[in-house]
Amino acid sequence: MLDDTGLKSTxxxxxxxxxxxxxxxxxxxxxxxxxxxxxxxxxxxxxxxARFDAGLAWVHYPPGLGGFGLPRAVQSVVEAAFAAAGAxxxxxxxxxxxxxxxxxxxxxxxxxxxxxxWLRPLWTGEEVWCQLFSEPGAGSDxxxxxxxxxxxxxxxxxxxxxxxxxxxxWTSMAHQARWGLLVARTDPDVPKxxxxxxxxxxxxxxxxxxxxxxxxxxxAEFNEVFLSGAVIPDADxxxxxxxxWRVAQGTLMNERVAIGGxxxxxxxxxxxxxxRTWREHPxxxxxxxxxxxxxxxxxxxxxxxxxxxxxxxxxAGQPGPEGSAAKLVFARLNQDISAFELELxxxxxxxxxxxxxxxxxxxxxxxxxxxxxxxxxxxxxxxxGTSEILRNIIAERVLGLPPEPRVDxxxxxxxxxx
Amino acid sequence: xxxxxxxxxxxLLYSGAEDELRAAVRSVLDDRAGWPAVLARTETDEPYDxxxxxxxAANVGCAGLLIPExxxxxxxxxxxxxxxxxxxxxxxxxxxxxxxxxxxTAALLEVADGKLLRDLASGSVxxxxxxxFATSLSVPAPLGTVRVAAPQPGDPAGQARLRGAVAGxxxxxxxxxxxxxxxxxxxxxxxxxxxxxxxxVAPVVSLDATRQLADLTLDGVPARCVASGAAAxxxxxxxxxxxxxMLAAEQLGLAQQCLDMTVAYxxxxxxxxxxxxxxxxxxxxxxxMWVAITQARSAARYAAACLASGDPDTPVAVALAKAxxxxxxVHAAQECVQLHGGIGFTxxxxxxxxxxxxxxxxxxxxxxxxxRATLAGLAGLPGPGASGGPL
Numbered sequence: 001m002l003d004d005t006g007l008k009s010t011x012x013x014x015x016x017x018x019x020x021x022x023x024x025x026x027x028x029x030x031x032x033x034x035x036x037x038x039x040x041x042x043x044x045x046x047x048x049x050a051r052f053d054a055g056l057a058w059v060h061y062p063p064g065l066g067g068f069g070l071p072r073a074v075q076s077v078v079e080a081a082f083a084a085a086g087a088x089x090x091x092x093x094x095x096x097x098x099x100x101x102x103x104x105x106x107x108x109x110x111x112x113x114x115x116x117x118w119l120r121p122l123w124t125g126e127e128v129w130c131q132l133f134s135e136p137g138a139g140s141d142x143x144x145x146x147x148x149x150x151x152x153x154x155x156x157x158x159x160x161x162x163x164x165x166x167x168x169x170w171t172s173m174a175h176q177a178r179w180g181l182l183v184a185r186t187d188p189d190v191p192k193x194x195x196x197x198x199x200x201x202x203x204x205x206x207x208x209x210x211x212x213x214x215x216x217x218x219x220a221e222f223n224e225v226f227l228s229g230a231v232i233p234d235a236d237x238x239x240x241x242x243x244x245w246r247v248a249q250g251t252l253m254n255e256r257v258a259i260g261g262x263x264x265x266x267x268x269x270x271x272x273x274x275x276r277t278w279r280e281h282p283x284x285x286x287x288x289x290x291x292x293x294x295x296x297x298x299x300x301x302x303x304x305x306x307x308x309x310x311x312x313x314x315x316a317g318q319p320g321p322e323g324s325a326a327k328l329v330f331a332r333l334n335q336d337i338s339a340f341e342l343e344l345x346x347x348x349x350x351x352x353x354x355x356x357x358x359x360x361x362x363x364x365x366x367x368x369x370x371x372x373x374x375x376x377x378x379x380x381x382x383x384x385g386t387s388e389i390l391r392n393i394i395a396e397r398v399l400g401l402p403p404e405p406r407v408d409x410x411x412x413x414x415x416x417x418x
Numbered sequence: 419x420x421x422x423x424x425x426x427x428x429x430l431l432y433s434g435a436e437d438e439l440r441a442a443v444r445s446v447l448d449d450r451a452g453w454p455a456v457l458a459r460t461e462t463d464e465p466y467d468x469x470x471x472x473x474x475a476a477n478v479g480c481a482g483l484l485i486p487e488x489x490x491x492x493x494x495x496x497x498x499x500x501x502x503x504x505x506x507x508x509x510x511x512x513x514x515x516x517x518x519x520x521x522x523t524a525a526l527l528e529v530a531d532g533k534l535l536r537d538l539a540s541g542s543v544x545x546x547x548x549x550x551f552a553t554s555l556s557v558p559a560p561l562g563t564v565r566v567a568a569p570q571p572g573d574p575a576g577q578a579r580l581r582g583a584v585a586g587x588x589x590x591x592x593x594x595x596x597x598x599x600x601x602x603x604x605x606x607x608x609x610x611x612x613x614x615x616x617x618x619v620a621p622v623v624s625l626d627a628t629r630q631l632a633d634l635t636l637d638g639v640p641a642r643c644v645a646s647g648a649a650a651x652x653x654x655x656x657x658x659x660x661x662x663x664m665l666a667a668e669q670l671g672l673a674q675q676c677l678d679m680t681v682a683y684x685x686x687x688x689x690x691x692x693x694x695x696x697x698x699x700x701x702x703x704x705x706x707m708w709v710a711i712t713q714a715r716s717a718a719r720y721a722a723a724c725l726a727s728g729d730p731d732t733p734v735a736v737a738l739a740k741a742x743x744x745x746x747x748v749h750a751a752q753e754c755v756q757l758h759g760g761i762g763f764t765x766x767x768x769x770x771x772x773x774x775x776x777x778x779x780x781x782x783x784x785x786x787x788x789x790r791a792t793l794a795g796l797a798g799l800p801g802p803g804a805s806g807g808p809l
Contacts, residue, residue, distance in 0.1 A: 278799055285802035293799055294790040299713075301734075302742050306716040309430040316431060325709040394708055395701035399681050402696040 073315035196244035460627035476541030504671030517589020554784030566602025606646035626778035669747035
């Protein structure tokens with residue numbers, strides 16, 4: 001299928017850096033690379049760095065930054081070829097925020113020096129990224145954020161830098177992260193969307209404190225991050241001063257695609273576990289549960305087809321608004337399916353694996369037992385834009401309905417009631 | 419486990435040629451099937467617009483889309499046929515596209531009746547399969563309540579006579595030929611001319627006046643056997659499968675039109691000195707409609723693609739599409755009435771045309787629940803009491 005819809009329809013044959021590129025050409029490139037880099041003997045990190053330098057990391061990225069400038073759709077050819085050779089991966093579950101949000105933001109808004117510095121260790125997994133966006137007082141209303149960044153010169157003749165003070169919450173993986181995508185207020189005297197600037201915050205500097213924030217699952221996948229005069233060099237600012245809101249919009253768009261958009265086989269997501277339980281336990285079946293099982297199976301399969309349709313649109317260069325539907329449906333389905341499966345398991349569903357506070361190595365919606373899945377899924381309609389905010393976005397940006405009357409967009413941020 | 423549907427899913431987008439076909443059909447329908455005309459026709463003695471159908475069938479080529487070029491058709495596929503169905507649903511057009519160009523045609527393609535196919539492709543003849551619109555595809559396919567009767571003295575060889583009744587048939591009123599499944603010797607599918615003696619086609623006061631049903635009675639009607647035995651069962655099954663999938667596409671077009679009409683109205687209607695579309699309570703309902711239609715479109719496209727290529731996953735695809743599109747269309751039409759408020763409840767507003775067509779279509783060729791129930795077997799999810807255990 002890729003040869004039909006990916007390569008031909010996107011005109012890939014004309015865009016390769018050294019003549020026409022087909023799926024076979026790409027496989028050949030991977031073969032050549034593997035001939036010089038034996039995954040069985042080369043240390044994992046060395047192998048990944050070499051793969052990045054060969055342009056075979058993410059082929060849709062530009063040459064010199066791990067790619068070839070090819071359509072995103074052909075990445076699967078490369079992944080399949082490396083997987084078939086038993087090559088080590090970059091553990092995308094652990095670096096999902098880096099891959100899904102930091103990388104496209106840096107690529108779109110970063111300077112050349114920033115791209116050179118950050119993208120390679122991001123892709124190899126040497127440097128984990130986290131997202132310092134939400135605050136106790138700024139969730140859905142992210143633009144109301146209160147973390148302050150004040151310009152300071154530390155030593156005479158030294159480079160410009162910023163001192164950052166404030167508190168961030170819901171920061172997944174901050175306890176593993178080397179870098180954080182940070183939005184902070186640099187000008188409180190202008191309306192809220194205009195006074196925000198975007199930074200990459202080194203999580204290892206003084207004044208950055210990460211504390212576990214325990215979720216209702218019992219574990220601490222998220223964190224609170226306290227910033228107390230943490231110093232960020234101006235060289236680590238992404239985009240212009242006061243242009244942080246626009247940069248953050250790009251990050252959030254990518255986040256929603258990342259959460260709702262993974263390619264899966266039939267029964268590949270949460271529905272697979274529920275269907276397995278259904279098949280293995282005929283004694284648990286009732287007519288009402290059967291009706292729900294079939295409805296959920298149908299809805300999950302249709303959501304999978306919709307995900308495929310969205311990928312085909314992107315591959316054909318027709319990005320549609322359907323991406324905003326994907327995350328809404330994903331959240332509702334995960335919640336309904338896990339609730340169904342928990343009820344189906346009955347007495348077993350009354351037991352929970354482990355309430356102890358743990359700090360997981362990676363984010364998993366499906367792992368552990370059905371009780372965990374049920375509880376973790378409640379977060380799917382809150383993280384990455386609540387389902388309510390997504391409906392606002394669909395209504396206003398897709399359907400073009402008029403906005404609600406706003407009292408907060410024209411006054412300086414410092415004068416807003418809070 | 420269900421077959422196929424592995425990583426290699428078919429293309430689910432609309433092609434450039436499909437977009438052009440859509441534009442051509444829409445242009446005719448916008449011109450000749452505006453809702454005031456459709457509404458006015460529902461209160462006349464001619465509920466089907468045969469003039470409009472002739473333009474669509476012969477001039478635009480909608481009648482012969484599925485028919486091979488060797489039989490005078492366009493040699494297109496269910497992907498293109500689905501696009502026409504979407505447009506027919508969008509304008510709730512009173513034309514027998516579904517009954518003639520999809521259902522009857524699918525049956526005749528199965529038995530390769532060259533003569534009738536050629537007549538259908540040219541648009542000179544319109545046909546309908548004589549089964550109740552509410553029939554769902556079941557195995558063995560239903561062959562109705564019509565029986566093959568004894569021949570009468572002087573009947574030519576090869577002519578049969580049929581006796582019985584079929585209630586609630588869609589698109590039979592404008593049909594020139596009826597394809598009648600009948601039990602007897604032999605069991606089979608029979609072609610009956612509309613003018614044949616002993617045939618009565620009585621209009622039914624229908625919930626959906628834009629697709630008015632008819633009750634058929636056959637009193638020793640002369641008929642020609644088109645297919646018999648297993649071939650006739652296969653033809654009926656193919657017709658019902660195609661009918662369910664293309665009706666799903668029609669519902670998709672209807673749902674999209676209900677959403678479009680409602681969005682337009684909520685932008686212009688003011689209450690409390692604001693466009694009512696600026697209220698979040700209404701916005702969220704429209705967003706949910708849009709999400710449901712987005713999902714339904716993927717399912718409808720997948721069903722059309724599976725039918726077009728003869729994919730073994732077709733039964734799953736059709737069940738998913740009819741279930742999703744039935745629910746999406748009824749929901750959209752009901753929301754369209756509600757969100758239009760008082761005017762949406764009046765006869766003078768088109769919302770009721772869409773509501774009635776949506777609800778009727780959700781019963782036609784299998785309800786959403788019925789189609790989801792077939793997934794129990796297709797996806798290996800047996801119900802309680804079924805011989806359970808791991809599959």
